Amino acid sequence: MSVVVQPLPEVNPLQDPLRFSRRVPPCAIVIFGASGDLSKRKLLPSLYRLFYERRISPSFAVVGSSRTPMSDDEFRHRMADSVSKFLEDAPFDKEVWDSFAQCLFYVPGDLTNPDSYDDLRKKLDEIEKSHQTAGNVLFYLSTQPSHYAEAILELGAHGLNRGNGWRRVIIEKPFGHDLLSARKLNDEIHKVFLESDVYRIDHYLGKETVQNILAFRFGNGIFEPLWNRRYVDNVQITAAESIGVEGRGGYYQEAGALRDMIQNHLSQVMATVAMEPPTIFDATNVRDERAKLLRAVRVVKSEDVPKYAVAGQYGPAKVGGEDLPGFRQEPSVNPQAQTDTYAAVTFFIDNWRWADVPFYIRTGKRLPKRVTDIAIQFKAPPLGLFTQETKGGLRAARPNLLVLRIQPEEGISLRFLSKSPGSGMRVRPVSMDFNYGSSFGERTPTAYETLLVDAMSGDPTLYTRQDMVEASWQIVQPILDVWANTKFDFPNYAAGTWGPKASDEMLARQGHVWRIP
């Protein structure tokens, strides 16, 4: 599979890559589902921010489309409200907005109505001339996943998948609801778009700190020699949320934590942590290595699922003086719901680098705090020469730990032992910290800003490819199948705790314990 990155029309003698942001070619972005939450909260604020920072070509336009009837001006007014409300760490400048708003257009339409696509094509033809977008179009499917295939087939039927410039499509997760549906969706997409023009967005991969994992691993020579089964004891990936389902109960009870987080975001994070170094840092090589890693993850047998995977659901509790409802008490949730609001899985990667090293992944709602991190637990020295002072007295010193913090305090910590001052050879763990924010200080772009620029520039490195999606479904599918046929005794953890006891037991069987992030 090769990735076609179309070159810009000429070598621009005024470009200054040292100081200017990456060149983004002229283009129009069509957002299907433009009146939805994602557009209002993430997409338009990100595009405005890119415009504000002069990162978008002046030859640029956004065409919103959804069922709500609206004129261009009404769309602009609505988006002005949303952008001013949801803009993160950035000022809303009225004059800049007025200029940006001249690039916003709206085409009302129903994805299931073929006439809508004719209207869209007319609008795009007009914009290509008026805004000099060079015929480049990026379609963004921010709609109900059930409409993805239909919308793409209609784009093909109306010839919108080809034109004077490039045509690309961004698809939001979920990419299918299981392995079978993911394969079917991919087949439908490929009837219209080449795989190289399909951008499946996983916003976790757009986070600066996830990208920093690659820089940390492959930009430094000192860690990579330790990054294997010989020195690593286990890896723990935690994505905890302190909030509940926040009005998304209806959606969430169909999805669950395993589908919502582990199948996509966290398996991609695991692949980033564990993949082999690419020979070249480009989209094809990086994604090849991620895909290869995911294919090496051992697919658990049905009978072993209870041993390697734990489902949980939060019950009501009082936290900080506040009564928190259990999942089954949340609005729009079935009072008998069997949904996993917590999932913990032990994965093994069957390759030479990682054989027998457990990768523990857990995610859940209503856990004690919001935190996402990856902890690489190194093996203890072969001979324990020193003891460590603890509240409970002296004990064998704890081994080294490297923590890659994704959020909220982005950074890297390395725990190592140091001699306690005074006589006697007692050691205590100390931490060497790198804090992403304080070391670079400047505002980091949001994941959507990064990913939108990448898609416009034709760089799919941080997007997931068909084979990656299918491989990640492959590793969770047996768990999903078993859980679908299990009647759980839910709730099994109280809101505000670190999950069900069974999760601790899963690690205890391997001689490990969850660290407290």
Added chain:
Amino acid sequence: MSSAVIFPAQPENILKGLGKLWTSLGQEEKQQGKPTVLRACAMTLIVATDEPDSGFAASQTISELMHAHPARGIVLAVSPDAEKSLEARVLAQCWKPFGKAQQICCEQIEITARPQSWPNVGPTLVGLTVADLPVIFWCRHKGALRQAATKEEHAGLEAITSLATKIVIDAHDMPASDTVTLIERWQARGRVIADLEWTRLTPWREPLAHLFDVCECKLSDFHSIDIEYTDERPSMAALYLAGWLSLYRPKVSFRRVGGYLPGVHRVTLHSDSKTIDFARTGPDSAVLHSASGRECTYNFGEPAVTALMTEELALMGVDPAFNAAFARVRELLPDTP
């Protein structure tokens, strides 16, 4: 938190002062039993100044820069009013990021000296730079810069520039001919130079450059350039802008106008059939009219010096675009009003 005055200001004494400072900051950590202070350092930043506030403004700027570029900051205030020939004190610039429990601290050394001590400054600084990290020398000392531009040598300044990975100046208040002489002299010695007058142009240059990403718009088609400026004479910013746009040797003309802010007010590029115009429309905004007639508003006011330095500190090596523009400034200089 700062130390008492260190005199004589020998590197070893100053470093000892820094050591004590960190030990005292660690006391709190010991009491609380958890990390409370994070020591951050990515470079040595030397700022020479002759401002009458004994380096206070420079210290303030360094403390703002620390958030983006943690450094061992060295403020060198050289003035005839200094109490002693060469003295120092050390302090920590600490801040606590919002919502975080841990303070981030950078160390700072303030050296005050009388002008006759210039020759001693270099040897002191040699012992104070952080090993293995870049050394940035930001010269805000107008007297020294003037002397270095007009005379053959300024021994004290040369000793510092020889330590520096990169030298930063701000030519805004300097005569253009002096600036050109100074930069040429330093470049001839292999120094990497940055001028904040060039940095001020980034918000002008970036939108203009983007216009030439479209194949219908070719820089070579534009045969004349008009630049309007608000200062008494064309500033280095106006000259750099002209130099940058002069790749295909267009006719360049400068015109003084009234405007909102010092520096460049408008740039207009003419071809036989098209015009590109980028002009300030207020103290915080500028409007770009592209060759196709489209209009785009950009927000940029007068950039704070901290913002300019933040941009410069992110670039450590040679800046080819600056060097190319500077080379053409030399040719344009005789034609300026």
